[in-house]
Amino acid sequence: MSGTLVLVRHGQSEWNLKNLFTGWRDVDLSEKGHEEAKAAGRIMKERGLRFDIAYTSALIRAQKTCQYILDAVGQSDLETIRDEALNERDYGELAGLNKDDARAKWGEEQVHVWRRSYDVQPPGGESLRDTGARVWPYYMHEIQPHVLRGETVLVAAHGNSLRALIMALDGLTKDEVVKMELATGIPVIYRLNPDSTVASKEIVD
Numbered sequence: 001m002s003g004t005l006v007l008v009r010h011g012q013s014e015w016n017l018k019n020l021f022t023g024w025r026d027v028d029l030s031e032k033g034h035e036e037a038k039a040a041g042r043i044m045k046e047r048g049l050r051f052d053i054a055y056t057s058a059l060i061r062a063q064k065t066c067q068y069i070l071d072a073v074g075q076s077d078l079e080t081i082r083d084e085a086l087n088e089r090d091y092g093e094l095a096g097l098n099k100d101d102a103r104a105k106w107g108e109e110q111v112h113v114w115r116r117s118y119d120v121q122p123p124g125g126e127s128l129r130d131t132g133a134r135v136w137p138y139y140m141h142e143i144q145p146h147v148l149r150g151e152t153v154l155v156a157a158h159g160n161s162l163r164a165l166i167m168a169l170d171g172l173t174k175d176e177v178v179k180m181e182l183a184t185g186i187p188v189i190y191r192l193n194p195d196s197t198v199a200s201k202e203i204v205d
């Protein structure tokens with residue numbers, strides 16, 4: 001039996017809107033972000049998806065996105081596990097800075113490396129590898145067992161915690177992950193084989 005894993009990056013946040021590095025800062029969804037999260041829920045309802053369990057981070061923008069989706073599919077009270085293992089990459093000293101100001105200060109190339117490379121840490125923060133080192137074991141021990149039992153699992157989290165997870169699921173190289181972007185509020189639906197390999201992947205936009 002094949003299980004289903006639905007990954008969703010939270011809707012646009014107030015700081016996405018203002019173009020600020022966010023990381024572990026606990027900012028709310030923007031008006032557009034609320035709409036994106038509701039739209040993600042509508043897509044799942046249209047698809048007839050019903051979840052067995054939901055996972056989200058310790059941050060409000062992901063938690064609200066998760067709840068909007070559960071409300072939309074008529075499962076407002078579904079068991080939802082919140083864990084900081086799924087939090088956004090810790091952006092360290094960059095948190096709160098404007099991304100264009102950072103480019104002006106450190107250069108386009110350096111900022112791109114901090115944002116998209118696999119193993120370069122932003123000052124005082126986590127590389128994607130560091131983020132993966134907490135996301136992947138959490139996925140393996142807590143989330144994947146549900147999927148392998150044939151369940152349908154929702155994970156509402158963040159751009160880089162999900163990039164780290166998708167890198168592992170898709171078997172991307174360090175070079176390939178640099179190019180991978182994840183839009184806000186767009187569900188990615190995986191079906192897994194019983195041996196935990198990916199049977200199919202669909203980005204629903």
Ligand SMILES: O=C(O)[C@H](O)COP(=O)(O)O
Nearest residue numbers: 020021022023088115159
């Ligand atoms: O934490 C942030 O600033 C964003 O949510 C993701 O940032 P990024 O686009 O630089 O990966």
